[in-house]
Amino acid sequence: MEWTESGRIVSVRSHGETSAIVEILTREHGRHAGLVRGGRSRAMRPVLQPGNRVQAHWRARLDEHLGNYEVEADALSAGMLMDDALALAGLNAACAVAVAALPEREPHPNVADAFEVLVRALEQPEVWPAIYVRWEAGLLADLGYGLDLRKCAATGQTHDLAYVSPKTGRAVSVEAGRPYHDKMLKLPGFMTGTGELSPGDVEAGLRITGHFLERRVLWPADRVLPEARLRMIDRLAGAGAL
Incomplete structure (x- = not known):
C-alpha cells in the first residue's frame, strides 16, 4: 500500500x-x-x-x-512565523484542534482546504483570528455538527440575530432571546456575514465554536480542548485582538 x-x-x-x-x-x-x-x-x-x-x-x-x-x-x-508569537500561537492551536477533533484517516477535504487558507492568512494579524473562528465552525459542520445561523429558531426571522442556543446550535433573535440572554451564547455578526468585525467578536466566536467542539466532538471521545487553543486565546487577549 x-x-x-x-x-x-x-x-x-x-x-x-x-x-x-x-x-x-x-x-x-x-x-x-x-x-x-x-x-x-x-x-x-x-x-x-x-x-x-x-x-x-x-x-x-x-x-x-x-x-x-x-x-x-x-x-x-x-x-516564517517563528518571530510572530501571536501567529505561531494560532498555528499551534489549529494543528492541535485538528489532531483532537478529526478522526484518523477519514478524508475531510473541505477542512484541509480551509486549514490551508488559515495558515496563509496568519501573516495578517487583523484578519486571521476571525478566519480561525470560521475554520472551527467549518470543522464542526464537516463533522456533522454544523451551527444553524440562517434564521431565528423561535421566530424564523433572518434579521436581528444576536444569540446562539447552547443546546441546539441554532441562532436566536434579539427579541426571542431577551428573556434568556444570560444563558445564550452571543452571536457576532461576522459569523453570519452581516456587519463588520467589532471588539469582542472573536472572543464570542471562539466561545461558540469551543462550546460545541467540547460537547459534540471531544467530550464523547473523552477529550478536552487542547492547551494550545487556550494559549492562543491568552495571546489574543494580551494583544487586544479578541
Whole structure:
C-alpha cells in the first residue's frame, strides 16, 4: 500500500532515538500518521514542524499499519512565523484542534482546504483570528455538527440575530432571546456575514465554536480542548485582538 500527496503537518512526536511519528492533514487521506526514519536529525528538524506544508509519500505492507513517510518540504510556514508569537500561537492551536477533533484517516477535504487558507492568512494579524473562528465552525459542520445561523429558531426571522442556543446550535433573535440572554451564547455578526468585525467578536466566536467542539466532538471521545487553543486565546487577549 502506498500513496503520495501534499499536506500540512499537524503533529510530530519522537519515536526512539532518531525517528519521529508525523501526522499530516491531507485532502484525500485525512489526518494520517506515519514514521519518518531519521526524523530527529538536524536536517529534518526544520522540515518536521507543525504547520509546514510537505510532499509526503506513505508506504506500508498493509493499509492498517502505521507505515513509513518520506517527506519533502513544500512551504516552511512554521519557520516564517517563528518571530510572530501571536501567529505561531494560532498555528499551534489549529494543528492541535485538528489532531483532537478529526478522526484518523477519514478524508475531510473541505477542512484541509480551509486549514490551508488559515495558515496563509496568519501573516495578517487583523484578519486571521476571525478566519480561525470560521475554520472551527467549518470543522464542526464537516463533522456533522454544523451551527444553524440562517434564521431565528423561535421566530424564523433572518434579521436581528444576536444569540446562539447552547443546546441546539441554532441562532436566536434579539427579541426571542431577551428573556434568556444570560444563558445564550452571543452571536457576532461576522459569523453570519452581516456587519463588520467589532471588539469582542472573536472572543464570542471562539466561545461558540469551543462550546460545541467540547460537547459534540471531544467530550464523547473523552477529550478536552487542547492547551494550545487556550494559549492562543491568552495571546489574543494580551494583544487586544479578541
